[in-house]
Amino acid sequence: MGKLLNSRAFAISTGVFTVVGVFVLLEVLLRIGAINKYIVPLPSQVIMSLERIIFEENIMSRVAETAYEMSVSCAAVIVIGVPIGAVLYKWVALRRAVLDWVAAMAAAPLVLAFPLFLVMFGRSSTTIIVMSVITGLAPIIIKTTEGLLAVRPVLINVGKSLKLTQQQMFWKILLPAAMPTIFSGIRLSWTFVLISVVGIEFLINLGGLGQLINDLAERYDLPGTYASIGFVIVVSVIFFVLLERVETWLRPVK
Template sequence: MTVAPAGPKVVRQRGASSGTGRFRVPLWIVRVALIGVLLALVELGVRLRFLDPFFVPLPSRVVVGMARSIADPGYLRLVAVTLGEVLAAFVIAGTVGVAVGFVLWRSVRAGQAFEPVVAALFSSPIVLLYPIFLVVMGRTPTAIVALAAVFATLPTILYTRMALREVRRTLLDVGRSLGLGTWSLFRHVMLPAAAPTIFTGLRVALTYVLIVVIAMEYILQIGGLGLSVAEASLRFQAVDLYVSVGLTVAISATLMWLIAHLQRVVTR
């Protein structure tokens, strides 16, 4: 009777017991646990009166309020208004910003001439020009979308041009040596190489879109979560205030996750 060699089996067992095969906790569980710990500490601080409940309500009450708000059709309309304005401004800023950044990269002279201007505008408080947008477009959501889009377009332009400039020439030479055409070279070489920096610019743009939209809704008292925050603060309703802020954070986190997923799709 022949006995089969046990060598391969032993190797597999050693590999399974090695450090590389150890169980790792998913990152989303770590994030949720961290948020839970922070909320528990705040809850404890409020209950022990280290924090004034007039200004910082119990997180448990805020979570219950968020659940009730999501089930309220009237409140969902406010969320839909804010989400619509954010998405509209972000799509405009992303499309225009990437296109202009590409043009400034293709034309070296134009890039050298206009990049300092774009950077100067980005560092200036453009949001203070909202009265001009109101005069031109009226006290409407269109004015909010336009102001947010203009502000968010600037970092997208800067990051797109920088991303394309930093693509290594070696990668382009290898692509040309493989016979790739202009579009194939851009799609399969340049875009994956530049994508991380471009998507960093899109994340910055989304941040500014959210800030401008919520701030303008708050100041102008025009629909959306900003209006809810304004009304809650005027009535000194801390729970309602934190509910609106919490939903804004949830929307921001969801959109950031979608951008990260889109980046993975583009860089495949």
């Protein structure tokens, strides 16, 4: 029994049944009038609207556009954030000077600065990507620094005893040892990035799924709006599944 409860198949089927259960519950609550239909559409209507969304609203190219902006932004936060985190680890004075500011940046509503970015980059994907990268940078910088600082001194001493160069020490010991914490940072950063990409698409009415949600909401097409949000969730899930696979491949540690 315990083995069955711990199995992957049980976990997946529980997840599926939960989603279906919530849909059925919502359907019932909406039909008996317990929830206002003008706020939440019937799940059955949302499902029915999928065909319309796919064929009439050109959903695949919109998914592709959002996925492109997310991919570039997600890659950029790693390429920019991890080295900055490593620099802050190495230079103590710089870390003391700026790490609190970086943490404050994570809490700042940067999305409100979109007019400034529109002036600099125009109403384009570049604006969406740049703003999303800036929004997602803080967690990965903080977690990279934190991860490197938390490397157990004994591992560093092993490296010293083997006369590792500074570069070898970083690539062979510090970075792999800090990897679990860095991946926590990546997960947080990517969450910020994914929200930011769709949010800014919505806000400046440009691009993929965010713009579609905006359009459908303005047309008061509630089932379509919710179906589009479903596509955003699917894209996000794909990103995080890929990240999990990469993490397991890089570091198969329990």
